[in-house]
Amino acid sequence: EAGVAQSPRYKIIEKRQSVAFWCNPISGHATLYWYQQILGQGPKLLIQFQNNGVVDDSQLPKDRFSAERLKGVDSTLKIQPAKLEDSAVYLCASSPHPYQETQYFGPGTRLLVL
Amino acid sequence: KQEVTQIPAALSVPEGENLVLNCSFTDSAIYNLQWFRQDPGKGLTSLLLIQSSQREQTSGRLNASLDKSSGRSTLYIAASQPGDSATYLCAVSQGGSEKLVFGKGTKLTVNP
Numbered sequence: 001e002a003g004v005a006q007s008p009r010y011k012i013i014e015k016r017q018s019v020a021f022w023c024n025p026i027s028g029h030a031t032l033y034w035y036q037q038i039l040g041q042g043p044k045l046l047i048q049f050q051n052n053g054v055v056d057d058s059q060l061p062k063d064r065f066s067a068e069r070l071k072g073v074d075s076t077l078k079i080q081p082a083k084l085e086d087s088a089v090y091l092c093a094s095s096p097h098p099y100q101e102t103q104y105f106g107p108g109t110r111l112l113v114l
Numbered sequence: 115k116q117e118v119t120q121i122p123a124a125l126s127v128p129e130g131e132n133l134v135l136n137c138s139f140t141d142s143a144i145y146n147l148q149w150f151r152q153d154p155g156k157g158l159t160s161l162l163l164i165q166s167s168q169r170e171q172t173s174g175r176l177n178a179s180l181d182k183s184s185g186r187s188t189l190y191i192a193a194s195q196p197g198d199s200a201t202y203l204c205a206v207s208q209g210g211s212e213k214l215v216f217g218k219g220t221k222l223t224v225n226p
Binding site: 056108 | 150205
C-alpha cells in the first residue's frame with residue numbers, strides 16, 4: 001500500500017511570495033489533515049477535511065493560508081503572501097475513518113522563507 | 115485548552131538500557147493518546163494508540179501506559195538499540211474531535 005505522498009520536499013522562497021504544497025493521501029482514506037511543524041515544536045493542526053468538506057480550520061491563518069481538497073482525494077495548501085514565521089515543515093496526514101484511528105503521515109515539505 | 119508536555123526534552127542512553135519517556139496532558143477528557151516516532155527529515159510514524167478506556171498497549175519492545183485521571187502517559191522502551199534514536203512525540207485527541215494536540219517531543223539518542 002502506497003503511503004501519503006507530498007511534494008515538493010523542499011522549498012525556499014522570499015517573503016511576500018506565494019507557495020503551494022500538494023498532498024496525495026492513502027487511497028480510500030476519507031480524512032485528510034494538514035499540520036505545521038515549526039523547528040523544535042510538535043505539529044499543529046492547520047486544517048482537517050472529511051472527504052472534500054472542511055471539518056476544522058480553527059487554527060488556519062485564513063488571511064494568508066488557504067487549502068482545498070477537490071473530489072475528496074488530493075489536497076493543496078497555499079500560502080500567499082509568505083512571512084518569515086511561516087518557515088516550517090508542512091505535514092499531510094490521512095486516516096480511513098474519523099475517531100479511534102491512527103493518522104498516517106507523509107514525509108512533509110520543508111519551507112524556508114527568506 | 116489542552117496542553118501536552120513531554121519530559122525530558124532530550125535523552126542520551128547507552129545501548130541495551132531500558133528507558134521511560136514521559137507525557138502529561140492538562141485536560142483528562144481525551145478520546146485517545148498516541149505515541150509517534152519522527153526520524154530526521156521524515157514524517158511521523160505511529161507507534162502505539164491507547165483508547166481512553168485502555169490502560170496500556172504493547173508492541174514488541176515498546177509499552178505505553180495511560181493514566182487518564184492523572185493526565186499522564188509513559189512510553190517504556192526495553193533493551194534500547196541505536197536504531198531507536200529518533201524524536202518521540204505524544205499526542206492526545208479530545209472527545210468529540212479528531213484533532214491531535216502534540217507535545218514538543220523527546221529526542222532520544224542511543225549510543226552504541
